[in-house]
Amino acid sequence: MLDVLLLNSPLEFQKSKNKEQYLPPIGLGYIMTYLLKDNINAKLNDCIYLNQNFDEICHLIRSKKPRYLGINVFSTNIHIVKEIVKKIPKDIKVIIGGQLVKCIYKEIASWNVEHKIIAVCGEGELIIPDIIKESVKEKPIMINDNCTVYRVDNTSIYFPEDISQIVLDRNLFKNRILKNRFNLQEACMVSSRGCIYNCAFCGGAKSLNEDICTRIRSKDSIIDEINEIKKVNPEVQSIRMLDDLFLRSRRSIKEAIEIFQIVQLKWRAMAHIYSFRNNQDLLQELSRCGCLEVFVGIETGSNRMRKKINKLGTAEEVYECIKAILNANINVKGYFMYGLPEENLEDMQETYRLARELKEASENTKAMFRNSTFQFRPYHGTLLYEQLKEKNIKLEGIQSNNSLNSIKGRTQFNYSAGNFSECPDNVLNDFIINTLKMNED
Template sequence: MKHPLGFFEANIVASRGCIYNCAFCAAARSLNRDIKIRERTSDSLIKELNDISKEFPSVTSIRVLDDLFLKSSKSIETAIDVFQNFDYSWRSMAHVMTFRNVSENQLSRLKDTGCSELFIGIESGSPNILKSIHKTHDVEKIKFNLTNVLKSGISLKGYFIYGFPNETKNDFELTYQLAFELTEIAKQYDVKFRTSVFQFRPYHGTELFHTLKDEGLNEEKIVQVEGNDKLSSLVGRLQFNFHSGNYSKETDELLQNYIYKTSNLTSLKQWGI
């Protein structure tokens, strides 16, 4: 597949399932207790990458699509073991806590295998919101872990969500400030920090979906998805700008403005692309 930036990239999946329990996610462990987490072996991944190199010689980049290919120090060693056999540039999802016990040496070796960018679900900079959605709510730890990644020369893409139930302007501002700080830290180390920002939607079957339903909200309203033309015009993209209501304590206008200005922190234009 040709990436919008001009290079050819192939996608692979290295695992299924999740060890975490995010309240907004249908893959939360508490919702899938009877489904075993499955992880492919290094040999299996190496074989697939060899097949890609033979069948698609124009491919120069690999993207690992599953959320937890990189979830711990041990899994980072697996990634190093796999990708050190190839000349690919590669990108992957990871968790904010993946790097809590990872050394500078490991991160340096990870970069040397061609790891160019990691995708991190940060979601919020508000400890109260992070706690309510069962994410790591120590914001200083989040900054510390991600700073170490940026310091190693690996770029990051951070995913943020605005509009969680009962979220306030102060929560919005804390999220914006975290995104801003990470952007500035990336500049210090001459790497990129991209933001990808969304409006909260209560996906069917998730913990937050059931909470809202139990609070008396009509299920049809919760699952009714609508496009957001105003937000699309603000952020300059058509995809992803849909919602099923505003569940925060703030106005639609304020919510959309925070989505816009957080998205605009790291637009492609400011990178000269």
């Protein structure tokens, strides 16, 4: 009998009609690793990657008949996860996890379902095996008729304090190697947990997660995992670091250079402009050790809006920093966001102008600047979400924004919960589309 079926929950009820690449669910991979270590019979199913519709997912659950269903939840698919729980046999116990759960566990507890639900607030790889074995060594923070809630924070015995000791079975993602935009076979991994930044739109913001500490993996543990990736997938040519803190400081930049000088692979990573503000002398070394591209969350080119969303640095500093990265022959992908609360036409024009200036700056180098641009959506528990609630602004469910689907490969990102800016929908959509079209130049 199957003990646990882990689901990476779907973004839509229906199948996607578009062929897009999706990142592997690394977090569920860690949970699966520790279930298998405990000899628990478990299966991991990525509904997004397999492009399964609602009926297929429910049929899978009924046919596998697991004792427990483990499923993650996001602001974009709460309604879908709730319907999945309603449709499956009542004797299946449901474990719900993900960053969002700490903000909505009371809502989950109010669902009108007969299943026993266990909600986990925090990281789950160490506590979930004990949940399955019904041997949890801590008291829940809440119990009602059918819902039990556990919190894994700094004080919990299940909190993975030293993430260098937390391993991921890379065989779980043996078939999930992606082809990046440089036509290289690429594997994904993470080097940290928690965040040192406080962006007002992000559920991972430091001020919202004071019950956990930021943790950084050791250089040796990162090298060990990359070597394991190379062993499992010898075809891998590049590594993508998914977390925000791999390049967080001068010391970490030097460590990244040392790591990739040893493993001899190309690589890409997230970075903040402040990571390079006083470290531009290291950019050439970064390029020589195989850094193909850095991902930078720019969000807006309006200094007024940057202050409102707690984004460090001015638009001018963003430009100068990214220009220096490009001059070192490192490509840059910048993330932009339109539709922020109180954003006006001038703010949007400043964001568009910054994106255009960065694109033009790259044309004078051997590197490339591209952008990934989104419509702002308020995620549960974030600072902007709470500010909108305080103003009694109606927060609708997050739905697909089909007006943006003229850009191929974007359906997994084109969601809207309403337009909170001071510009009409058509103006908002035009700025998003026209910014994305710069990538076609």
